[in-house]
Amino acid sequence: MLNVRLPTDLLSQIQTSSTDSTHLVVGAGLAGCLLAWRLQQRGAPFRLIGSTAMPSAFSVAAGVINPVTGRWMTKSWNFDHLLPAAEATYRDIEQPLGLNIYHPIPELRFCQNADDVKRVGRRMRNPRYQDVLGDFHEAAHAAPQFNDPHGSFDINQAAYVDLPTLVRALRKVFKEQCLFQDEVFEHAQLKRDGDGWKYKALRADKVIFCEGAAHRANPWFKELPLKPAKGETLLCQSPTLQLPPKLFHHTKWFLPYPDGSFRIGATYDEADLTAEPTEARKNELLDAAKGALKAPHEIQITAHLAGIRPSTVDSRPIVGAHPKEPGLYVLNGLGSKGASTAPNMTTQLVEHLLDGRPLDPEVDLARYSD
Numbered sequence: 001m002l003n004v005r006l007p008t009d010l011l012s013q014i015q016t017s018s019t020d021s022t023h024l025v026v027g028a029g030l031a032g033c034l035l036a037w038r039l040q041q042r043g044a045p046f047r048l049i050g051s052t053a054m055p056s057a058f059s060v061a062a063g064v065i066n067p068v069t070g071r072w073m074t075k076s077w078n079f080d081h082l083l084p085a086a087e088a089t090y091r092d093i094e095q096p097l098g099l100n101i102y103h104p105i106p107e108l109r110f111c112q113n114a115d116d117v118k119r120v121g122r123r124m125r126n127p128r129y130q131d132v133l134g135d136f137h138e139a140a141h142a143a144p145q146f147n148d149p150h151g152s153f154d155i156n157q158a159a160y161v162d163l164p165t166l167v168r169a170l171r172k173v174f175k176e177q178c179l180f181q182d183e184v185f186e187h188a189q190l191k192r193d194g195d196g197w198k199y200k201a202l203r204a205d206k207v208i209f210c211e212g213a214a215h216r217a218n219p220w221f222k223e224l225p226l227k228p229a230k231g232e233t234l235l236c237q238s239p240t241l242q243l244p245p246k247l248f249h250h251t252k253w254f255l256p257y258p259d260g261s262f263r264i265g266a267t268y269d270e271a272d273l274t275a276e277p278t279e280a281r282k283n284e285l286l287d288a289a290k291g292a293l294k295a296p297h298e299i300q301i302t303a304h305l306a307g308i309r310p311s312t313v314d315s316r317p318i319v320g321a322h323p324k325e326p327g328l329y330v331l332n333g334l335g336s337k338g339a340s341t342a343p344n345m346t347t348q349l350v351e352h353l354l355d356g357r358p359l360d361p362e363v364d365l366a367r368y369s370d
């Protein structure tokens with residue numbers, strides 16, 4: 001048989017008008033790309049539509065997987081299940097794509113006051129925290145670069161995932177396979193077609209929206225109980241500040257990279273949901289850095305990034321079927337924890353779509369129904 005290689009444009013046209021695409025994934029960010037990858041692993045036909053020109057959260061995220069978070073220093077929701085699933089997923093993708101995206105990293109968190117010291121003491125006595133909390137260090141004993149009047153403690157099992165590299169690599173693979181269309185999805189063009197849906201020339205049995213904070217433009221899912229929060233981070237370098245490979249969590253965190261650069265993050269703002277970085281938040285991050293560091297350092301900013309986290313009112317992801325429109329699904333609400341939650345959420349959704357397996361009620365969209 002002749003193996004004729006068609007020009008990519010022509011192949012794309014043919015595949016766009018074909019009728020075998022049963023899953024249409026909308027939004028090619030972290031959730032959409034991982035979902036498409038999982039569908040492909042299961043041999044399920046799909047098409048991915050997303051715009052590389054639209055704002056996204058994955059492209060500005062540090063991708064940190066933090067076992068203990070927040071003011072109350074609580075273990076992250078479902079961490080014991082989510083971490084192994086996340087690591088296995090990223091490792092599975094790394095090898096065939098030749099990527100190096102999953103980076104375990106030790107973490108040091110500084111207590112900010114005496115209450116923090118008491119709180120972490122209690123956590124350290126709690127057996128549930130044994131695997132994620134390490135030693136407590138008396139004031140000024142753990143990191144000479146930082147102001148440390150109240151002491152600090154080690155957090156084990158932290159990691160960071162290079163989300164921009166991951167998403168861009170998956171998009172590239174799918175584009176080469178003519179499965180990814182780089183365009184803005186026009187909701188008005190999606191029409192019911194018998195048991196399924198039709199989008200321009202494409203027919204799909206199931207349409208899964210992975211639009212992150214842009215969900216408000218979606219007529220079927222605009223009422224999702226999202227509580228979006230803007231975040232800004234700074235990519236920096238310094239001729240005088242050299243940090244060892246450790247995630248330092250002061251009032252803001254410092255994430256050092258192997259090339260000597262580091263990231264400072266992140267701000268949190270539910271009021272300003274514009275896409276652009278702001279001078280005020282840049283100064284907030286620089287002031288926090290100055291306050292955290294013992295000596296003055298020249299900090300050069302190489303990039304100042306902003307994005308909107310698709311957070312939810314109950315801090316849980318949202319996955320599942322539209323209550324009234326058969327064939328429409330959503331995967332959203334990954335908030336500030338997409339790196340750890342997206343792998344398990346995409347597994348759950350694919351098993352739900354292909355095998356009819358029920359979703360975890362804690363993340364099922366149905367939890368909001370009367």
Ligand SMILES: Cc1cc2nc3c(=O)[nH]c(=O)nc-3n(C[C@H](O)[C@H](O)[C@H](O)COP(=O)(O)OP(=O)(O)OC[C@H]3O[C@@H](n4cnc5c(N)ncnc54)[C@H](O)[C@@H]3O)c2cc1C
Nearest residue numbers: 027029030031051057058063064185212231307337338339
């Ligand atoms: C400053 C900041 C720091 C963060 N740090 C971390 C961190 O350290 N660890 C962590 O786990 N998470 C972090 N996050 C959160 C993380 O980025 C999100 O959880 C994750 O990206 C959510 O994935 P998503 O696919 O739902 O949304 P997104 O990554 O935003 O992707 C959605 C995609 O859909 C596209 N889209 C939407 N509508 C359309 C349309 N109509 N047509 C075409 N395309 C469309 C968008 O352009 C985008 O590309 C951070 C976020 C921010 C903003």
